[in-house]
Amino acid sequence: MVRNKAASISSTEFFGRGRERLGFDVPPALLDPDVIPTSGDSGTDRMLEIIAREQPIRPAAVLIPVVDRPEPTVLLTQRSPNLSSHAGQIAFPGGKIDVTDATPLDAALREAEEEVGLDRSFVDPIGYLDVYGTAFGFRILPTVARVRPGFSLKINEGEVDDAFEVPLAFLMDPANHQLHSKEFRGMERSYYAMPFAERYIWGATAGILRVLYERICLS
Template identity: 45%
Template structure:
């Protein structure tokens, strides 16, 4: 079973490289880890169906960097508070995962954080249809990560999906989870 100390050690060894320049829009997501009796959990959201980008998809709380954000960590924390109502005081940032470019034109900076188990959610109903926790041990297990390829705009892209109960975690969110699992498995 993965423990918080394992995550902290893996993130401390990660070699995060920030590109000098990109035409992709900077954004950030929080990869919220919650400690429960049954083990560590990841908090995920399901976006509402009417959103312009990634409607209905399972995602981490997050979004595009605003001009008022001092950095991408601030973006992830601000977006998490806006989307699910968890204040900064209940969030302890542990580190960053590798940048995740998307075919929709975003460069996502995943920020891994420990969220206090007593958090209370207040969903932004305009953006978030649902929020739920999944066992970290389940989603980081390679046996639960399906890999395929998709064609988009004349390019072939590697796609991961992670079915969990009646949900399908795929796209950038699944790719971030796979990167996280590869980092953790190097322990």
């Protein structure tokens, strides 16, 4: 049976499924150039094969902070308009994995602290999703985490313009998952968008949220 809305899954069930279905084994695709991340979209998969031949791997980690409120939310950021790449876009807290990071989880927690001041004492990591590849050579490993309410944020204005929360039920409702397409070297590839109020969530962020929906909300 397929459940179409996260509203039919309680907070307890959502986090419980996450702990059952996710873990902390690092997928080989994060670092191995011979292992290509897959998306399920033939055009995107072909793009990732081409990118893997042309560009070095750029491993990255992001945190998917699911705030355990009575109606759970996902904490997202709006990147600074002054950044050299992906300026102004909606993103998860995260960034490149540094050599000083013991694990991708450590990288995600560090970036969340640096970007928005999210104290890791409020963060209960649940596990990794699959590696998500991008057209810029990034291989992103998302960490799903339960975030205890009561935290305060301190925005790093050099990297982040704003931080805000979106209801988990909205993001996990496939009715809100718009599927668009664009061309890459003569090939058509698909991408997701999830507009919310004045926010336009798309690209890797929307794609990762779609993966979260497929892993946790489908039964």
